Amino acid sequence: MNFYSIRAIYLFEMSRTWRTLLQSVATPVISTSLYFVVFGSAIGSRMVEIDGVSYGAFIVPGLIMLTLLMQSISNASFGIYMPKFSGTIYEVLSAPVSYLEILIGYVGAAASKSVILGLIILITATFFVDYSIDHPFWMFSFLVLTSITFSFLGFIIGIWADGFEKLQIVPMMIVTPLVFLGGTFYSIDMLPSFWQGVTLLNPVVYLVSGFRWSFYGLSDVHIGVSIGMTLGFLALFVAIVWWIFRTGYKLKS
């Protein structure tokens, strides 16, 4: 394992984060805070509790999950797309690094940033709502696992994209709707049974449900299913990345 190479890529990517601190940290924190203010404090105070949890607290895991998914995808996709766009990718491709090392560097940095953001939002939430964490170990595990999994997806999107528009399409057109319809703001029990069935086709349901379970012990689906589904996504994305590297798709002609 080439430690110096991994470190170089990782630190390079992280330095991008610090350089754009306002954009990369402040923006998601502010937008999530707005959700807490509007849905948690203002509207939430007029809503009934869901399974004994106040509405403001109920949406905390979902909102963190929203940030994790969006940030993991955008960090990782941007991280690999930028060198492709500017041409500096030649350096990474001509360096004595294995694909695994490239992945650890890029995906590791994107996931680290998401985990840090997730924790910052978790702390921010304490200013707006009272919540508890019943299973801190699982909470953190979900945080890390989701960040890594969706950083892989971001990496794939960054390689696939050949313009800034494509870079935005997947987070905006696919991930945002899936998160909003994935039980972030409601329990899927509240839906008519037909729509409950449809909702179960939404992968984000399993992520939000598992994450919420780690907070309050409440879940729409069994925790084992949530863990299994998350690992399933991870396996799927890893397989796609493996195929990209094996074929040189959009990296090498």
Add this chain to the structure above:
Amino acid sequence: MASIISIENLTKTYDSGFQALKGINLDIEQGEIFALLGPNGAGKTTLISIICGLVNPSGGQVTADGHDIIKHYRQARSKIGLVPQELTSNAFESVWDTVNFTRGLFGKAPNPKHIEKVLRDLSLWDKRNERLMALSGGMKRRVMIAKALSHEPRILFLDEPTAGVDVELRREMWTMVRELRESGVTIILTTHYIEEAEEMADRVGVINQGEIVLVEQKQDLMRKLGRRELRLALREPLSNIPAGLKDRDLSLSEDGYQLTYRFDSQQDDTGIPEMLATLNDAGIDYKDLQTRESSLEDIFVNLVHRND
């Protein structure tokens, strides 16, 4: 001399069906400056890109310092530094950071002393804290060279190193390249500035339409293919070439004041004394004479056109 890069039967056909390389065989000797010449689209960049790992070969084999570039890519690539043709940079990074990044990327432990030396050699030391976007094109080119040298490669590829670079920087680069060669680095440069190859190279290879047309010591090449010219500046204009010299390779300028004689510098008998004697006999007087060797450029143009 031992070869440091060995290329055997290398082929590349792009997905579009374009055959960029058609069975290249080439050995680069350790410690030399090798100039790869060829017109645009001849396959120069494809060849370099394959050796450096940017493009997958379709067939054949390449070793760098004895390591197969695919099976033992780590060992092979750690020996190679690449300065690509296109100026690319992470605009927001500082010179110091970007050069150190490359060293790390190539798996080397940090070595600020070495980086400082590289930056000083390239007159970049004063600019080390500047962001790349603030640098001029010539400075960016230097940064790319500094990056390529950051991990102490034994082989350096310079793909069109002086494209778009002013005369002064070009001279500086040539000096730097010679110094690198002195320190044992093998240098392969592609160029279509023939002047550059003529100035620097030990050996010259010409690539055209994906094939190596010729590989020669530069001196041999100049000698073998070199034609010389003798130019005579006449006192009085001539209207046509004197009768006694019609069978020689002579040409007369339009104004009639310059007579040019072409001869093969390889021949013992250049025919010059006889020609001058004939001119004397005919009473043709001249005030100046000069000889000129044909340049690599002439040779190159001839070679490339011969293959058309």
